[in-house]
Amino acid sequence: MATLSFFYFGGVIVLTAVLVVALRNPIYSVIALLLMFFHVAGLFITLHAEFLAVVQIIVYAGAILVLYLFVVMLLNLKRDDSYQRQVWLGVSLGLLGLAEIVYVVLTAGRATGPAIARTTQVAAAGAPAASVTPGNTEAVGMALYTTYLFPFEVASLILLVAMIGAILLVKKGIMGPEAGPLRESK
Amino acid sequence: MVPLSYYMILSAIVFLTGLVGVLIRRNIIILLLSIELMLNATNINFVAFAYYLNNIAGQVFVFFALTVAAAEVAVGLAIILALYRGKATVNVEDLNMMKW
Numbered sequence: 686m687a688t689l690s691f692f693y694f695g696g697v698i699v700l701t702a703v704l705v706v707a708l709r710n711p712i713y714s715v716i717a718l719l720l721m722f723f724h725v726a727g728l729f730i731t732l733h734a735e736f737l738a739v740v741q742i743i744v745y746a747g748a749i750l751v752l753y754l755f756v757v758m759l760l761n762l763k764r765d766d767s768y769q770r771q772v773w774l775g776v777s778l779g780l781l782g783l784a785e786i787v788y789v790v791l792t793a794g795r796a797t798g799p800a801i802a803r804t805t806q807v808a809a810a811g812a813p814a815a816s817v818t819p820g821n822t823e824a825v826g827m828a829l830y831t832t833y834l835f836p837f838e839v840a841s842l843i844l845l846v847a848m849i850g851a852i853l854l855v856k857k858g859i860m861g862p863e864a865g866p867l868r869e870s871k
Numbered sequence: 872m873v874p875l876s877y878y879m880i881l882s883a884i885v886f887l888t889g890l891v892g893v894l895i896r897r898n899i900i901i902l903l904l905s906i907e908l909m910l911n912a913t914n915i916n917f918v919a920f921a922y923y924l925n926n927i928a929g930q931v932f933v934f935f936a937l938t939v940a941a942a943e944v945a946v947g948l949a950i951i952l953a954l955y956r957g958k959a960t961v962n963v964e965d966l967n968m969m970k971w
Contacts, residue, residue: 691873695881698915702885702908706892711900718904725911732922734930741914744937749907749944756948757900760955768895769964775894779887786883790876821930828927829934840938847942854949 687731694728697721711757715750722746736822878919886912899954899961903947910940 701721705714722745729738769775829837885908892905914933921929955961958968 688873691877695877698881699884699888702888705904705908706888706896706901711898714901714904718907721908721911725915728915729918732918734918734921734933737914737918737930737933740934740937744941745907745911749941752944752948753900753904756951759952760900760961762898762900762961769897772895775891778894779891782890783883783887786887787880790879790883824927825930825934828931832928833931836935840935843938843942847945851945851949854946855952 690731691728694724694731697724698728711762712754715753715757718753719746719750722750734821736825875919875923878915882912882916882919885909885915897962897964899951899963899966902963903944903951906943906947907940910936910943 698721701717701724704717705721708714708717722741726738726741726746729735729741889905889908889912892908893902896902896905914936917929917933917936921927921933951961954966958965960966
């Protein structure tokens with residue numbers, strides 16, 4: 686059952702990821718990415734990260750993808766944007782990197798086989814104990830607000846900087862009339 | 872039980888798909904979508920390791936990666952809008968103002 690759900694979610698994730706890159710209409714690409722985010726959330730649920738699955742759907746599918754769709758429809762793009770000339774170079778580079786990573790993962794799995802097996806044994810042994818410990822959301826919250834409190838505050842600063850930056854970039858006339866070559870072609 | 876290496880290979884496939892997308896596409900919005908693909912690949916890896924090593928820290932790091940992704944989207948789309956307002960194109964080959 687776990688294997689089946691992994692292969693379902695993994696297969697759809699790979700398929701939609703390829704579609705995001707391959708489709709020529711940007712709106713179809715965004716919809717494919719939306720489908721991928723839902724399946725990544727499903728994969729998170731099979732890995733017992735329920736809180737992250739919900740956050741994934743709310744933040745990625747709810748906020749980020751809607752922003753993308755707004756921009757794609759606002760710009761009213763034509764359909765005829767083609768690939769770069771060196772498309773085969775890029776694809777072969779990607780396949781080379783994929784072969785490399787698969788090779789490394791498989792050989793490392795063989796070399797440290799007992800270690801991984803021990804880890805999974807620990808995880809299996811910890812499973813009954815985990816059912817006694819608090820739920821996933823509570824565990825994430827405990828780690829986030831105690832051990833990782835300072836990174837959490839830094840993350841809020843990043844969001845503030847992004848908000849100010851986005852407003853500054855798109856607001857007309859905020860930079861003054863002499864705003865460089867971007868403005869004079871208007 | 873699914874081995875950990877399956878998750879790593881899935882994550883590698885998604886990451887390299889994003890990388891190839893950045894290399895071969897001309898539309899700058901698709902380039903940003905490909906960066907989202909790469910960030911999601913790292914998230915899959917983080918959550919898989921958090922589960923198999925029985926450590927919640929991996930999930931906390933996904934939270935931070937999500938924050939950075941949201942900030943990147945906001946600023947990146949603002950840059951695209953500013954570019955489109957000036958140059959009326961989203962093709963990266965037409966954006967060569969800084970070429971000497």
